[in-house]
Amino acid sequence: MAIQLHDTLAGEKVEFRPIVPGKVGLYACGPTVYDHAHLGHARCYVVWDVVVRHLRARGLEVKYVRNFTDVDDKIISRANERGEDPAALASRFADSFLEDMDAVGCLRPDAAPRVTGTMPGIVALIERLVARGFAYAPGNGDVYYAVRKFPAYGQLSRRDVDDLRSGARVETGDVKRDPLDFALWKGAKPGEPSWDSPWGKGRPGWHIECSAMTLEHLGAQFDIHSGGKDLVFPHHSNEIAQSVAALSDRLDPRDFARHWMHNGFVEIDQEKMSKSLGNFFTVKDVLQRHDGEALRLLLLGTHYRNPINFSDGLLGDAERRLAYLHETLEKADRIAEGATPDEAATPWAEAARAALDDDFNTAAVLGILAEAFTAANADADRKGKRTPADRAALARFARDARSVGGELGILQRPPAQALLALRGKAVVRRGLDPALVEARIAERAEARRAKDFARSDAVRDELLSLGVTIQDGPSGTSWKVE
């Protein structure tokens, strides 16, 4: 089954063919670590995580590289505001980022290079660009890339250099030869961290780091480069210009990353969530009150290229939906215990994988899962004698649900544990005391034994007013919180 992906450079969906059969090099632009991760980061890295998981599930050996940008204007200014060392601040937020990504179920990348650890590579690449005539040093300690020298500039974003020029900001006293030229190296200003270079002390520009890090970890040419839609221009356009000019003689944009994938934004009230607009939620804020797997489920409910609106209500829906999935799995496990599933995968699991083959259509997969879960529930609740075949079918369902779930990065915890975690967050949101709830339920059980239904219903109503819903089942009464 061929994997299709929407390639920004091609402008359409194309068949994915690894450069080296069986192997994939994937680079995702990582965060600039000057603050905690927000939901936009969560979405983006959850998406690339699914890409990695699915490619691996299809038998491909994936090397996943995601960098940390730990040298940057904003890091420096934030550090100065707080009187903190920039490196320490960046390192602190990098740790915070990893913690958040773990919480939403992302696998760690195979390599996580940092700009501060890539200086020799960056300097070498800039030297090469200067030597090949694509970059120039005006003599003030800066080095710029000469955009006009690169014929394919703007191809990724389908922009014409002359159109860009008319909109470009021209600063007075600029040392750039062309307003579009961008900095590869910035001469050090007082009080800034800096590194030695042939042009004096300074630090790299924003874009060159990725060119250097991909070269170091994935080679001159690799399969997939990914990032948020907002990086198409200028960041990724500039990366192409740098890497291709430095490393390819024929100057073909394809000689860097074969394919480019970009994810859509998380929006709040139909507006892009971003730090500059101030309308962002950090992952930590959200996970304080909600479960990471539920957030992940919400993020996977929309195709990765489309915008996704975020609200508490939608997250609550996802949370209830996740509880349903785990409850169903728990039920299936209980019934199927000890049964041996058929080896062959269910048709729906194959359909789910096929949906992932088609540009990682996670939303379609969730639709397919929904039908499978409904059917499993119907089976599990059916009255009467259960045959070995019934139990084998549920065992197969549970196995395949976890297998498909594994490609999405969900449903990997034991259901009971997940349900407890979900309830735990709900308890926090409601400010409830679980011991008190349990005590009231015991009281109600006693009333029910005595057939005192008036009293039992009164207890139930009381709990309901606290947001606690109870369910009487064969093995006792369970409860959950809205």
Add this chain to the structure above:
RNA sequence: GGCUCCGUCGCCAAGUGGUAAGGCAAGGGUCUGCAAAAUCCUCAUCCCCGGUUCAAAUCCGGGCGGAGCCUCCA
């Protein structure tokens, strides 16, 4: 101004040439001491107008509405 993209049931959301997945909500059953949960049934012709085609939500043209990029940004 240039360049991308989007507009599908009350809400969320797949589908991008072959006659509208799925979820939530809603209404009606089953189950239950009553509930809850689960399950079953019901529930859209795809922003508007033209065109291409045997056939269009899907392609083309024109509107209207919304978003993004062109400056830091996932």
